[in-house]
Amino acid sequence: MTHICNPILRGFNPDPSIVRVGEDIFIATSTFEWYPGVQIHHSRDLANWRLASRPLARAAQLDMRGNPDSCGVWAPDLSHADGRFWLVYTDVKRYGQTTVDGATGASLRDFHNYLVTCDRIDGAWSDPVYLNSSGFDPALFHDDDGSTWLLNMLWDHRPGRGRFAGIVAQQLCRETLRLIGVPKLIFTGTARGFTEGPHLYKRDGWYHLLVAEGGTGWDHAVVMARSRSLLGPYEVHPDGAVLTAGGRADAPLARAGHGDLVELADGTTWLAFLCGRPAPGTERCVLGRETSIQPVRWDADGWLRTIDGTGKPDPTPPQPALAPHPWPEQAWDGTFDGPDLPDAFQWLRTPRPEFLFSLTARPGHLRLFGRETIGSLFQQSLVARRQTDHRYTVTTRVEFAPDHFQQAAGLACYYNSTKFHYLNITSDDGVRQLHVMSAAPDLTGCTDVVVVPALPDGAIELRVDVDGAALRFAWRSAGDREWQVLPMTLDASILSDEATLPGLPNFTGCFVGMACQDLSGTGLAADFEWFRYREGDEAERAFLRD
Template sequence: MIRNPILPGFNPDPSICRVGDDYYIATSTFEWFPGVQIHHSRDLVHWRLLARPLVRASQLDMRGDPDSCGVWAPCLSHDGARFHLIYTDVKRYGRTTMGGASGASLRDFHNYLVTADRIDGDWSDPVHLNSSGFDPSLFHDEDGRKYFLNQLWDHRPGRNRFAGIVLQEYDPKEQRLTGERHLIFPGTALGLTEAPHLYRRDGWYHLIVAEGGTGWNHAVTMARSRDLLGPYEVHPDGPVLTSRDRPDAPLMRAGHADLVETPDGETYMAYLCGRPLPNRGRCVLGRETAIQPMRWGEDGWLRTIDGDAMPVAKAPAPALPTHPWPEVPPRADFDDAALPIDFQWLRTPDPDAIFSLAARPGHLRLHGRETIGSLFTQALVARRQQAFHYSARCRMDFAPHHFQQAAGLVAYYNGSKFHYLHVSHDETVGRHIRVMSALPDSPQADAFTVPVPIPDGPIELRAEVDEERLRFAWRIGDGDWQWLPERFDASILSDEATAPGAPNFTGAFIGMACQDMSGAGLHADFDWFDYRERDYAPDPEGLP
C-alpha cells in the first residue's frame, strides 16, 4: 500500500516523471539552497531524496530573495534523450512601501530551463525563458515539438492577477521561446488558476491546473481540447481532486497535481497536501506530497478510483517489485567532505562563506555572519521537520566574547517565525544560554527568555517537539539535562501563522545557526547533529 504523504514535511508542488523503471518527483525549495529536491522511487511506495540539481551560482543565486520566494514549482520531464527541469526564481512577491504606497501587484518571476543526461549528474547552466508569470512547465508533443506553459500574472489595476494559462513554443536549437504567446485557458470560477501541466491522450490535449489558492480551498481542475491552442472544455464533474469544504478529508489543501503512467498503463496523480495539527489547525509540516491511482472513464475524463475527487491517506500501489531504500542514519557526524543530503542552507550559492567541513575535521564549522533571518548571508544549516513528534540534539563548541555573537539550535520557518536556543555572552551575566523567539501572531515580535549562566566548554543542546509543544534543554559534558521552564509554541512554524498578505509557502526546519554582528566572524563548531522521529512523549519528568 501507498501511505500518504509519500514525501512528508516541506515538499510542495510535485512534478512526477517516469524513465524506464524509475520514478522521479521534483519539489519546490523556495529560499533554501541548493535548489529543487528530486526524489526517486521504483515502486511508488518507497522514496529517497536523490539530488538537488541547482548547485551553482550560475544556476541560482537567491541572495535578497524575500521569505517564501526563490524556487517555485519545478517541472521535471524527459524527452527520451535528456532530462529537462523548468523552474521559477521569484525575486519580488509584492510589498507595501514605508511611505504607504502599495507595490503588492508588482512581482518578478524569472523562468529558467536546465537539462542533464543523468538525473543525478551535472545540470546545464540555465536558459532564461520569460518572466511573465510562475509555475512553468514544458510539454513534449508527439511530433517532437516542445511547448512552454506558465501562469500569466497581470499587475494592472482592476484585472484578474491570475490571468490564465499561456503557451508558447520552445525551440531547443535556438534555446528560446519562439512564435506567438497564446492564452489557452482563462481558468474557472474557482479562480487563482496556476500550476499547468499538459498531456496528450487518445487524440485529446488534457490540461491540468491548480485553482482556489494553495490553502484550504485548493483544488485540481482539468480541461481538454482536440486542438493544442484550445478552446479547452472544463471537466463536467468540477474539480477532479480537492479537500475544500470537506472536513472529513484525511488530507487537506489537496491540489497542484501532475500525472504519471506506469508501464502497465495505470495512471497515478501526485499532488500537494497538508496535515493540520489536531488542536491548532496549523500545518507545521508545510505542504507535503501525496500520490494515488486515478482512472480514465469511458467518456475520456480522469477521475479518482471512487469518483469522489477525495484525496486518500492509503492507496493501492502498482504491481511492481517492492524496492525499499536503506534507512538514513539519524545522526550526522560531519565526517565526510560533503554535507549530508538532508541538510540545506539559505539563499547563498557560496557555502564556503557560511560553513566548512574541512576547517576542523569531523565538525561542521559555522562562520558567524549576519543576523538570523537575514535575506543575504546568514550561517544557518538545517533539515526539514518531517513528523509531528521528534527529538533533535547537537553538540556545539562556541566561545562568544560579547552579546553580538550567538550560536545554537534553532526551530525555524523564516525570518519572522522561529525559536532559537542560543549561547551568547554579555558583561553582566557572562556566558549564558537563552531563547529568542520571533512571533508572527503576537504584539511582541521578538521575545527573549531570561539568560541562564553556563560554564565554559562544549555544550549539548536539545529540542523536543510534540505537535504544538516545543521544549528546550542543555547540558555540559555528560551532566544532567537542564530544562528551560518555558513551553514554546511550535505551531507558529507554519504557513497559517502569519501577518496578512505575507507569503508563507515553506515549512518547519530544525538546525544549527551562528551569528556575529560585530563582523569578526567568530565560528561555532558542531560535532554532530541528531534528528529522531518518535511517538508522542509527555513533558519531561518533573517539569511543570
C-alpha cells in the first residue's frame, strides 16, 4: 500500500478549503499580505498537487498597500455551485487593540469580506462583491434546496467581551450575490474558545458545522457540532476535538486544526487541515502553517472521527483508491529567460508589480527597482518564494552599482517587517560594501553590520545556507570558485510565528528572495541573473559543487 506524505502543501499554505468537482480536487489557502491573493492547488489523487491559480490578481480585486503584517487575505473558502466556482475571502485592513489602565479596551479591527466567481479555476475571476465586515473566515454553504448561506465568525470589539463571539449565518441571493435577511448567531463555540473557520455540510438530515478552535498555536483543533436545522441549535461532538495534536509541540504534525471536508467519488471522506512542523530542536515553525490531509469516517452514531479514533493527525495516511496522477514536472533552471515571473515567487501587498520589477527591461534578468525599505507596508521591491524545507541553500547572482548609503540590494530571508535577515550590497562614501541587516523580536530596531568593507567591481553572487535554526551567509565575485562564508551564525528560528513582540499578529511563514531599496529617490535598479533553491541533501551537494 502506498501512502501520502504529509504535509501535502509544504511551506506557508494555511487555512485549507477543499472542494471536488468531478475527478478534480482543489484546495484554496491563505496568502495574507503576499500578492497575488489566494493559492489554489489542484490534484486528482490527493498525493500529487500543482499550483493551478492565484485568483486575486487585479487592483479591483485586492489592494493591500498599507495592510499590517499578517493581515490581508485570511481563510478563503472555495465552493462550486450552479456550474461555477465561488470564492469568499477576508481582506484584513487593521489589526489593533486598545488598552485602558492596563485593562483590555475596545479591540477595533477591520475585516472586509468579499465574493468572487469564475466558471474555470484558472480563468479570470470576477470583480469582488462586498459582503460584510462583521468578522473573518467567511464560508459559503449551498443547500440542497437551492439556497446559499454565508457563515463567518463574529467579532465582538466591546471592552470585556470575548472577541470571538461565535458563528453567524445569513442567506445570500444567488442571482444578485447580495446578502438577504438578517444574520443569526448559530453557534457560540466550546470552552476551547477562539471559534473561527466555519464550514457547513449536510448529511442524513443533519447539518454538521465544523470550526477551528483553541487559537493558532499548539492547542489548535478541529471541532464539530450538528443540528437538524441550519440555524440551530447545535449540539457539540461528544468526543470534544475531532482532530488536534493535543498541545504537543513535538508532534510530527503540530498545531493541527482549521480543517475542511471533501467526499470522494467512492464515498470516502477526507479532512484537509493546517499543521506546523517546528525546526529541529526548537518550538518554532519557520515553515509556517502547512496543509495536510487524511481520511476520516462517519460512525454509526452519525459523528465524524479519525480512522483510528484518536483524533491525532496522521503523517502518512494511505492513498485513496484513485489512479495515481502525478503532474508533468515543470522544472525551472533558476534563470529569468521568460516574460513571466516563475510560479514559485510572490511579492508584497501591491497590485502594481510593474512598479517593483521587470523581466523585460533587461532580457534574461529579473530587474528590481529600488523602492521603499525592507520594512515597508506599501511598496517594497521584494520578490521571494516560500521556505519549504528545514535545510536548504539559495544562491543568486546580482549586478548592482550603488553610490549612496540609501541604496541596497541583495538576498533576504524574510518573515515580516519586524523579522528578517538581509545580506545586501550598499555603498558608503562611494565604496561598495556588503552588509548584513537583521530584525528580530529581541532586538531594538534593526542591526546593520558591515561584513565586507570594500567589494570588488562586477557581479556578485550571494548565498544563504539554512540548517534548522542555523543560518549562514556567503558571497563571492562572479567567476570565483571559492565562497567567502561570513563568520556569524544567525538565528533562522526567529523567522516564525512563535518568535514575536507582544500584540503583533504572526500567521505567515518564512520566504527567501531578492530585494532592492533606494531611499534617495532615483529608483536605482538591481539585475538578478538567476536564483537557485536547493533543498535537503541537494543543498549539501550544491555547496560542494557550486
